[in-house]
Amino acid sequence: MLNSLASLVTESGFAGVLAAGGYKNLIMIIIACVLLYLGIKKQYEPLLMVGIAVGCLLSNISYFEGLPAELNASNALYHPELWADFLNEASPYAHNYGRIMSQGGLIDILYIGVKAGIYPCLIFIGIGAMTDFGPLISNPSSLLLGAAAQFGVFFAFMGANLLGFTGNQAASIGIIGGADGPTAILTTTRLAPELLGPIAVAAYSYMALIPMIQPPIMRALTTEEERKVKMTQLREVTKTEKILFPIIVTIFVVLLLPSTAPLIGCLMFGNLLKETGVTERLSDVAQNALMNIVTLFLGISVGATMIGSNFINLQTIYIVVLGLIAFSFSTIGGLLVAKLMYKLSGGKINPLIGSAGVSAVPMAARVSQREGQKANPSNFLLMHAMGPNVAGVIGSAIAAGFLLSVFG
Amino acid sequence: MTSGVKLPLGTALLDAILGYVVVFIGLGLLMAVIMLVGKIMVAKAKQEAAAAVVSKPAIPEPAPVPKKLAPGSAGELKLYDTDPRDAAMIMAIVANKLQKPLNELRFKSIKEVK
Numbered sequence: 074m075l076n077s078l079a080s081l082v083t084e085s086g087f088a089g090v091l092a093a094g095g096y097k098n099l100i101m102i103i104i105a106c107v108l109l110y111l112g113i114k115k116q117y118e119p120l121l122m123v124g125i126a127v128g129c130l131l132s133n134i135s136y137f138e139g140l141p142a143e144l145n146a147s148n149a150l151y152h153p154e155l156w157a158d159f160l161n162e163a164s165p166y167a168h169n170y171g172r173i174m175s176q177g178g179l180i181d182i183l184y185i186g187v188k189a190g191i192y193p194c195l196i197f198i199g200i201g202a203m204t205d206f207g208p209l210i211s212n213p214s215s216l217l218l219g220a221a222a223q224f225g226v227f228f229a230f231m232g233a234n235l236l237g238f239t240g241n242q243a244a245s246i247g248i249i250g251g252a253d254g255p256t257a258i259l260t261t262t263r264l265a266p267e268l269l270g271p272i273a274v275a276a277y278s279y280m281a282l283i284p285m286i287q288p289p290i291m292r293a294l295t296t297e298e299e300r301k302v303k304m305t306q307l308r309e310v311t312k313t314e315k316i317l318f319p320i321i322v323t324i325f326v327v328l329l330l331p332s333t334a335p336l337i338g339c340l341m342f343g344n345l346l347k348e349t350g351v352t353e354r355l356s357d358v359a360q361n362a363l364m365n366i367v368t369l370f371l372g373i374s375v376g377a378t379m380i381g382s383n384f385i386n387l388q389t390i391y392i393v394v395l396g397l398i399a400f401s402f403s404t405i406g407g408l409l410v411a412k413l414m415y416k417l418s419g420g421k422i423n424p425l426i427g428s429a430g431v432s433a434v435p436m437a438a439r440v441s442q443r444e445g446q447k448a449n450p451s452n453f454l455l456m457h458a459m460g461p462n463v464a465g466v467i468g469s470a471i472a473a474g475f476l477l478s479v480f481g
Numbered sequence: 482m483t484s485g486v487k488l489p490l491g492t493a494l495l496d497a498i499l500g501y502v503v504v505f506i507g508l509g510l511l512m513a514v515i516m517l518v519g520k521i522m523v524a525k526a527k528q529e530a531a532a533a534v535v536s537k538p539a540i541p542e543p544a545p546v547p548k549k550l551a552p553g554s555a556g557e558l559k560l561y562d563t564d565p566r567d568a569a570m571i572m573a574i575v576a577n578k579l580q581k582p583l584n585e586l587r588f589k590s591i592k593e594v595k
Contacts, residue, residue, distance in 0.1 A: 160484075213515040220508040227497035234493040241485025243493065265484040314522050318515070325514055329507050464508065471507045475500045480485060 092139025097381025105130035117281030124372020132377040150178040151377035184374040193255035199364030201343025208460040211307040219464025222430025224406025225250030229399030244476040250399025251469030252431040270379035275396035300448035302423040333474030429458035432465030561592035
């Protein structure tokens with residue numbers, strides 16, 4: 074009886090918290106609760122944030138560095154040591170999914186979808202099925218704004234190099250500036266999986282904070298006169314053009330940069346399902362059921378990588394700061410090129426649509442609309458800003474493709 | 482565990498510039514392709530619209546519907562050897578003498594009696 078009670082006490086999570094390194098778990102539990110608060114109360118990307126927070130919570134209350142390995146092996150939902158062996162080329166278990174399946178916990182098995190790059194691509198099918206590329210097709214010059222707004226990716230990449238990160242890690246940190254969660258996760262999983270937790274949290278947090286990050290930069294870089302510009306109505310796009318668009322983009326971009334195939338291929342496949350008009354059932358599944366199921370698995374498994382021993386270090390702070398720099402400089406890049414287009418077009422383009430070139434769809438476009446209407450209440454920039462916004466999705470996929478081909 | 486190796490600063494800078502340029506070139510070329518497709522589509526739509534206009538006269542136009550006369554009007558007033566100004570004056574005098582509004586009277590013709 075006493076022995077049973079003693080083993081219950083020594084094997085409990087409370088004993089784990091009190092053991093060596095247990096304070097890190099405690100900090101992570103608090104961080105998980107903060108993320109839950111941000112997701113539920115503040116509604117910062119709640120669909121993913123709640124999943125990430127729960128994943129973080131579950132892994133930190135079931136895995137303790139200070140407890141015996143056999144206890145962690147049987148109790149933990151996520152085993153960082155299994156994944157360390159999986160990624161270690163010198164280990165006999167390198168790239169061995171069989172060991173993960175046989176010895177892993179629930180979240181280890183779900184995490185295979187992240188590691189194999191399946192979830193981000195499936196999410197891209199859903200995003201494609203939900204995206205209307207009409208504003209981009211009617212105004213193709215929006216693509217230049219989508220390209221310009223990748224400035225932050227390469228600026229943060231340089232910053233991360235200066236701070237001593239490796240090339241792979243710097244590329245993964247830089248891609249936060251693309252403001253595209255699935256792209257950031259796919260790139261990080263391939264290039265620097267050890268940073269997945271902080272990068273995913275930084276990417277989704279800053280995406281949720283776009284309405285706070287962008288407006289001061291927009292107002293600082295544009296004049297009142299520029300913000301007041303009313304743009305002319307976009308031309309109507311035919312159904313044929315909308316069907317041809319995903320096919321053309323897939324062929325053209327993937328031929329140009331083959332490493333973009335998973336992202337661009339899935340994004341455009343989803344869009345084709347939407348536009349053909351003959352695959353409505355599939356489009357409906359991609360937009361709703363598939364998207365929701367994958368979001369659930371992705372959130373919880375990414376959150377689980379935020380184990381205290383990996384997360385609480387100086388690198389995480391650097392990543393959070395560099396992520397903010399990446400977002401800000403992406404906004405600056407888009408605005409500056411939009412200002413150039415304003416000059417070249419003789420004042421016909423409102424520079425505010427440049428900030429929408431970061432691919433956080435449709436939040437960045439909504440911010441452009443709101444700022445435009447503040448300057449001129451009769452201004453409607455939303456559809457004009459949607460062009461650069463969806464161009465940003467393609468732009469960040471190309472940026473990720475470039476980084477994957479150089480460092481992958 | 483750390484992935485990859487540290488890059489010399491010059492190499493990192495070159496990679497960053499090259500990456501940004503690749504994104505611009507990729508999207509710039511894509512822009513050109515989409516513009517081209519758009520131009521072809523617009524031209525095709527114009528051609529179809531023009532073809533529709535050309536083929537329209539083949540369908541016989543319906544006979545013009547006669548205009549409905551305004552209430553109280555007798556239609557066109559016929560004037561015989563009378564100046565329109567004189568006719569207007571005559572109609573006004575008649576209306577005045579009869580104490581009736583002009584639009585309730587019907588004038589069929591005015592002829593100068595010699």
